[in-house]
Amino acid sequence: MEVLERVEGQERSKVMWCGDFNAHNTLWVGGEGKRMDGNGQVMEHFIERKDLVCLNDGRGTRIDVATGKESALDLTLVSSTMAGICEWEVWEESAVGSDHYPIVCTVGQREEEVLVDGVGRWVFGRAKWDQLQELSEQVMARVDMRGDVDSMKNWVRTALVGAATEAIPKSSGRRRRKAVPWWTEECEAMVRIRNRAFRVLKRTHNFQHLIQYKQAQAMVKITIRQAKSHVARRIGKLSIHSTSLLASSSTTARMAQFEEVSQKSAVHPMPVGLVLQYGTAGFRTNAKQLDHVMFRMGLLATLRSKKTKATIGVMVTASHNPEEDNGVKLVDPMGEMVTPAWEGYATQLANAEQEGLLTALKDVIEREAISMAQEASVFVGKDTRPSSESLSQAVLDGVHALGGHSKDYGLVTTPQLHYMVCCQNTQGRYGEATVKGYYRKLSQAFIQLTKNVPNRTDDQKALLVDGANGIGALKVCEMETYLKNELQLSLFNDGSSGKLNHLCGADYVKVQQRAPKGVEMTAGERCCSYDGDADRIVYYYSGSAGRFHLLDGDKIATLISTYLKELLTQAGLDLQIAVVQTAYANGSSTQYLEDTMKVIVRCTKTGVKHLHHAAQEFDIGVYFEANGHGTVLFSKAAEEKIQQLAQDSNTNDERKRAALLLQNTVNLINQTVGDAISDMLLIEAVLAIRGMTVQQWDAIYTDLPNRQLKVKVADRRVIDTTDAERRTVSPAGLQEAIDSLVKKYRQARSFVRPSGTEDVVRVYAEADTQESADALAHEVSLAVYRLAGGVGEEPKPL
Known part of the structure; x- marks a missing residue:
């Protein structure tokens, strides 16, 4: 460690380090009984981070004369660009007064640089700006505004480029590039294909051209990797994660894993300009933008499983969102949500550029000290959205790319997947990790609870259920036979014809305060609605006068x-x-x-x-x-x-x-x-x-009338809250204004909080009448608008 600290930051592009690092690692010496110690782990990370090559080929460099056993404590490290021109040899019979063998390293040839033709670039530091301005003004003075627009545009563009050519010098376009032993004509050809795909993408940006460019970009990396490996094999060395050369079967396996990640990642390209944040509900957006996210969440779930040494869940759903959307969230070992740190890793992986994905993965592995030799187990489930089939397959691709084991449960509700993960990690103590096991446990408990209820009529057993045209409808149908007529369900919006969450579902009923489409209620009849992935429920009924009553x-x-x-x-x-x-x-x-x-x-x-x-x-x-x-x-x-x-x-x-x-x-x-x-x-x-x-x-209690509003602001971060978001501490004067307004109304209460996703402030108000609640909400909205930087029109009275 002391050596590394002294040389940290002093590395050069061409360097060779030799010495006794006193580091044991199976990467540079194999065999049964070999081990890795702390120094060995430090050296392995250092070699990878600095893009170095260990030339050791597994032979011992020191002998313990007392036991006759050999060890490899003397390491020879070189820059990756030199690896292909170095030869390494141990002189086992030439030790002179030492238990360490002499090591001879031969550098076969000098690194060379070659001139490469390219496109000349403008040298703005030597530009004659006055001349460019004068020439440009002359160009614009000659423009005929009465001509054809396209012809005029082309003429102006050509003329301005000509003016720039006179006023701004250009470089020759010829540049020097290091000559490396692994560079081949195939590498050159793949780079040309990649560059051509990039030019096409810039000229006509669409999804198909983006895929073609990402695939070509991935092929360049694969081709270069294969070329390096070929050179390494030819001189009898092994490659450590794309560039370094190490003699170890475990390293080779890990390298193959990351190579598979790189290859499969090209099939799941990241859309340009997309930035996503992992929140309480995971990732959610339009389904067309999520393919790469699903693949990467499969990778992350595998790492999380290795870290926790337990089964992790991945659920593909967007809950109450429209059918066109989709999403994904991870489930921790006891069925709970992942920790905030891993939410951060999810965001980091989802937003990593294609070429930076492996680096982002390695960062998680190093931060969490994850053993890649640890087995991984991931349970995957999906809802009924049309996009869920292909997106769940992308998750499975990610799991398999890192060598994880998967169990695809197919169509399940979100709570069912959480349940299965918990059952698996409690070795069945919580229940059987199957959908049928879920049905059996819940139905048996329900029957036991209700079996001694006296004089329970069919009307009392009857319940209308709105399945939101989602997975909940499908699963409650499957479960009904387990209930043995102790509950008689009439299912609406079962997915046979309607659209998921459209004019139905728990969120629609809660927000609109009305019955979902297709549900015809009679007075006093109990009804309930699920949301799209069946993790929410609300009840409601119609009063004798036809008034809608919500039980949230x-x-x-x-x-x-x-x-x-x-x-x-x-x-x-x-x-x-x-x-x-x-x-x-x-x-x-x-x-x-x-x-x-x-x-x-x-x-x-x-x-x-x-x-x-x-x-x-x-x-x-x-x-x-x-x-x-x-x-x-x-x-x-x-x-x-x-x-x-x-x-x-x-x-x-x-x-x-x-x-x-x-x-x-x-x-x-x-x-x-x-x-x-x-x-x-x-x-x-x-x-x-x-x-x-x-x-x-x-009738247990009567809800106070309430109103929720939103106020657009320039920056939602000006709102800071305390007391579980019930009071504001900034901007100055806002809480005092809210307190003053609340005093005007009976049984009144109001608070504001910033949105987590957009520059709006959410306002909540309640009072003894709906008119008072509406008025209070409006007045608080005005205070927010005036004190917190509102934008657009002032809030209007309701």
């Missing part, structure tokens, strides 16, 4: 938490239960939970990952966003206490019944992520057990 995530969280609180009391279990909300939760729900049910309410920043993390802090954590995405988490200690009580033969009947209900409730809930099917079954079970109608559920 706040109402779902309240129903479930009150049910669990009652069971804990009946079971006599001292477990802490909490409901986790965001600032968007309706104020009435918060007041009911805190004041009436005496349940702890925790508020977090917007985003499922914040809610999930906060819910993990309690024995039982219930979280639902207003959009219907949510679940319930039980701590390991809570599950053990519930199970012990359920199995205790000395428990009285009431406590026993409550404990068994809690046990089956735990089994019914998909704790890995929000799950529309699991949540639907839980809600139906709770309503049945408590003997409640949907109207009685709705």
Whole structure:
């Protein structure tokens, strides 16, 4: 290490280093029982980073006279451009007073430079600008504005180029290039093809020409790599990752892996100018722009699997987005979302230029100290979008390019894939890692929960389901037979004719506050809607006067938490239960939970990952966003206490019944992520057990009227928030203005927060009447516009 620190930054283009580096690594000496130590790892990274070549061919350079064993501690490193003209030899019988053998390195020929013809370039440093201005003015004075536009344009262009030629000198176009031993006519030909493809792309930029250029660019790299390998084999050396020469089977395997990545990456080219950010929902955009992202997420999932030594999931979906979009997100070993650091790696890989992809991969490998010899396992699932078939194949290509093992589940909901990943990594303790295993676990728990409900009629079992024309419709149909008529579903928007998420689905119902297309409700009939990948659910019904009633995530969280609180009391279990909300939760729900049910309410920043993390802090954590995405988490200690009580033969009947209900409730809930099917079954079970109608559920509390608006600003970053996004700290004066406006209305509340994706500020307001909520939202929008740099027209009253 001391040697490397002294020479760091002193490398030259032509250099040879020789010495005893005291570094053990199977890259420069193979054989059984050989090992790699810390110095060996440092040297390997140094050689790769500096594009050096190790000339050692595996023979020992030192002998331990006591044991007779040889080691290779003496290394000879040269610049990659010199590797093909060097020969390396060990004189094993010529040691003179030393246990190290003499090493002879012969440099066979001098590196040469050749002149290459090219296109001359303007030498602007020697330009005569006054002359150019005078000539240009003369050109423009002679332009006939009455002529044909195209002819005039061509004449002006030719004349201006002629003026520039007189006023600005040009270089000869001939440049010097190093003569390297591996450069062949085939390399020259591939470069010409690549350059020709680039000129075509510049002249007519379209997707097909982009693909042709990227493929030609990849072929240049492959051809050069093969030429280098050929020279290395000819002189009896091995190549280390494209350029360095090392004698090691493990290095050869890794080199082959990266070579396959490079080759397959050319089949999944990156669109020019596209920049994407991995967020809570992963990547989402138009499906036509995602092929390269999917391939790279397959690579990243493989690295994540090697790092965690566990199965990782990759789900191809865009949830509630339009059918033309698609997306991808990674699933960590316990079914949770990936960590923020790996979200950053995902963004880094997705935006890496084609030629920088391998460098980006190596950066992740080095930062995370990933062993590429570790096995990798990746589960892949997709939704029903037309683009999902080819995009999921791109994911699989990425997994296989790095030697990972994959299991393609095909069409599954997002929560099902999360469930399968968790089952796999808990060795089946959470359940069977199959779709059928998922159906069996949930249906058995539901049947156990509802089997003792007295006098449950067919009307009470009936439920209308809007499948959003997505994967949820397909999967709930498959599951229906497992429920044995304990729930009678009428499915609408099942994907047989309509378009995914178009005028249907949970997001449409929530935003539009109306029933989805194709669902005809009678008064009091229970209905629910999934979103496109079935991780959200909302309920609704029509009142006797035809008024639409929505029961969103706040109402779902309240129903479930009150049910669990009652069971804990009946079971006599001292477990802490909490409901986790965001600032968007309706104020009435918060007041009911805190004041009436005496349940702890925790508020977090917007985003499922914040809610999930906060819910993990309690024995039982219930979280639902207003959009219907949510679940319930039980701590390991809570599950053990519930199970012990359920199995205790000395428990009285009431406590026993409550404990068994809690046990089956735990089994019914998909704790890995929000799950529309699991949540639907839980809600139906709770309503049945408590003997409640949907109207009685709705009447638990009355939502305060609210309004959400957006204000365009020059830079959303001027808005800084605190207290879980409920108060602003900048710009100055904004929070004071909001506080003053809120005081004008009864039961009022308002907050603002910057969008995560666009330069807008989101405004939320609620009050005792809809008119007051609308007025407050408008006045707060004006304050944002005036104090936070609004652009465009001022917000108008609603």
